[in-house]
Amino acid sequence: MATNPNQGGKKLVRSKSGLRMVAANSAFRSPFELEEPPWVPDSECSQCMSCKAKFDFVKRKHHCRRCGKCYCDKCCQHKVALPRLCFLDPVRLCYDCAVITQKENEFYDKQLKVLLHGAAFQLSCPDDMENLSEPCLCKLSADHRFLLFENAGHAKHSPVELEQVVAIQILTAGEDSQGNIVANGLSIKHKERESGEIRHLQLIISATTDNRRQSLAFVGAVQKGVKFMYEAKESRGL
Template identity: 50%
Template structure:
């Protein structure tokens, strides 16, 4: 892994942000601040259509950049994906999304960093290796340690397929038992595939692996959203 993970405090129109000194060191799950809709282009609230005047002030949602009245944009919610130091003003729709993401940053991110054990199969090989898989502290690498060692850049991951068991046509509980990961090696267009399979030895290990896979599933969704921004 490369160094250069130092951060700096910057002030934007939306608030204080603690960001990496170099853009290349940013989290792959992060989002850029949106451009604000210019004041002259929003004479009315973009939610309830209330007209702005000296009494009814306009506010910009820090997540979507749209213009709202105080009633429609009153919630201040943490927004770690944009590196804000304090909770920031968001419209009701964006606040709901940000609140749901809080679970990932408060709980699931720690699960990914703590790691879990899987049998890992590379490509079309018929041999697997027992490895501890974890997310790096800077969130930029998936680290695999066993007899071999791999560091996969999160931004190079192209697809993640979570493997489950227990599904029936009529519905029912499912359990994550592994995943298939495809990624590109930097400097190459070749796609490499890895298969992760949870062990069947101890129930505690299976629960830990299932929790790690669930967290990875959520992380993948955030990764795709960041790319599509």
């Protein structure tokens, strides 16, 4: 295991599956990250777990890096980028895992960028009957762990830890002239880590915002991100 101190709290690890760049302290890892699966032991597989071809000196075993199951070359030939398991290079995947991973990579290519870039919202705290009239930039922290709320570099609300989000809901404001439901924000319920108290925060897309499309994209990306976070928690048995 090598550690590169210049990687901003990350370390390079080499497992049998390949090189991965992971958080130096696992408590600070991305909430979207999945656990590396254990490999089905060679001794337990005499045939491909998909096409049932028998393994021998010619037909070799390959493990899918995502599910850890054992396949022949033909059934495990896809080399796909797998950022959710922090691999630096594309890795060998079985057919099913390749399909899932390619779909997920859209999140990394598009929605994660939207989250890191941020979008304008007005905040409302229904519990405190508090409306913060100043618009703020809501964005995901660089380590993916927090939603931050800033205005001109100043925090307008304490960060919300993504892993403590217990429920989200799209806020709507009636229908447009074509009868389509108009989304105008996102309701987030999250748990305070210390007190365990459930807090409620609303991100409202201001009617006067000049970039409504970006705010809507952000709302969709938060939904997807929260789904990824729940899946990742499940993969860690939480």
